[in-house]
Amino acid sequence: MKKIQMVDLKGQYEPIKEQVNRSIQEVxxxxxxxxxxxxHGFQKELEEYLGVEHVIPCxxxxxxxxxxxxxxGLKPGDEVITADFxxxxxxxxxxxxxxxxxxxxxxxxxxxxxxxxxxRAITPKTKAIVPVHLFGQVxxxxxxxxxxxxxxxxVIEDNAQGIGTNYTxxxxxxxxxxxxxHVGSTSFFPSxxxxxxxxxxxxxxxxxxxxxxxxxxxxxxMYERYHHxxxxxxxxxxxxxxxxxxxxxxHLDDYNAKRRASARKYSEKLNNHPKITTPMICxxxxxxxxxxxxxxxxxxxxxxxxxxxxxHDIPCGVYYPIxxxxxxxxxxxxxxxxxxxxxxxxxxxxxxxxxxTELDDEQIEYITSKIIEFID
Ligand SMILES: *Cc1c(COP(=O)(O)O)cnc(C)c1O
Numbered sequence: 001m002k003k004i005q006m007v008d009l010k011g012q013y014e015p016i017k018e019q020v021n022r023s024i025q026e027v028x029x030x031x032x033x034x035x036x037x038x039x040h041g042f043q044k045e046l047e048e049y050l051g052v053e054h055v056i057p058c059x060x061x062x063x064x065x066x067x068x069x070x071x072x073g074l075k076p077g078d079e080v081i082t083a084d085f086x087x088x089x090x091x092x093x094x095x096x097x098x099x100x101x102x103x104x105x106x107x108x109x110x111x112x113x114x115x116x117x118x119x120r121a122i123t124p125k126t127k128a129i130v131p132v133h134l135f136g137q138v139x140x141x142x143x144x145x146x147x148x149x150x151x152x153x154x155v156i157e158d159n160a161q162g163i164g165t166n167y168t169x170x171x172x173x174x175x176x177x178x179x180x181x182h183v184g185s186t187s188f189f190p191s192x193x194x195x196x197x198x199x200x201x202x203x204x205x206x207x208x209x210x211x212x213x214x215x216x217x218x219x220x221x222m223y224e225r226y227h228h229x230x231x232x233x234x235x236x237x238x239x240x241x242x243x244x245x246x247x248x249x250x251h252l253d254d255y256n257a258k259r260r261a262s263a264r265k266y267s268e269k270l271n272n273h274p275k276i277t278t279p280m281i282c283x284x285x286x287x288x289x290x291x292x293x294x295x296x297x298x299x300x301x302x303x304x305x306x307x308x309x310x311x312h313d314i315p316c317g318v319y320y321p322i323x324x325x326x327x328x329x330x331x332x333x334x335x336x337x338x339x340x341x342x343x344x345x346x347x348x349x350x351x352x353x354x355x356x357t358e359l360d361d362e363q364i365e366y367i368t369s370k371i372i373e374f375i376d
Pocket of ligand 1: 187199
């Protein structure tokens, strides 16, 4: 059996090696390391793939979120609602811009932001909602867009874990995540579903004026060379990373299909165990791209299970072990424990299994048998 890895970037590279190497070599040969033709080419191809008017590449997914908020003109003191159960980048940029983070609880089945909790958290100062398509599962976007419209709020989709996910709207039409809100962001961190070989990110929008504003912000606030109209940042996707991403983008749907297939196989083996809740898998649509395959455990000593799996050379992860409202950097007396029953429970129950495009049946069989062996 192949060595089991949490993500297998080498295995994914092998079949596209020639193409990737050739593209990287071309960048070196033409020395257009910054804003070269590869960056523009990738931008256009991603716009087409997502069905979105504007893609603005940038340096990483955290910058993408920050720049999206800057582009929308959010001001210190504005309240931004986001999920308590997610990676810290989302709340970090809210805090950095001196906006007020308003963390709310999540749905226990989807792990995504709880729509009713959003409604309860809205005040006259609320300016934006940031749903995160956590683990690759799309958030309840129709409901979130309706709330936003009613209260005149912006919606910023953190699509770092959800690229390639399709959302089926109430009218039956399909749309890619990241293209639904007023603005979307993603990360091309190597382990993400579309990862480069370093750092990278992008911002998406269908709003021409916002796209123009953002293109200036990523480039030191310049709209005309050496005219700095707004305070900006320096956030670029470099040409070598764009070359890697151009080689990988045509495979994204196939990569996501492989993840989905592995998720189904895991669930077939683990579904019927009373101590395990497998993640929701929608039978009729592809609304989950399984950035992570995350179980909930009941009456299981999770730390001991992690040790057991590691002892059998099976890596696993706990995403995430601490609710954001309890992190030292983001704790605040505004928060009331009674408002976070789901997140407080999930952080104790979740465990994420190896998930990538190169998992095979033998590995899945081995991993699931070792889990069941331990908890039975
Ligand atoms: C990875 C990730 C980010 C940050 O992306 P970087 O490219 O690492 O800055 C933001 N939000 C979520 C949900 C992520 O998973």
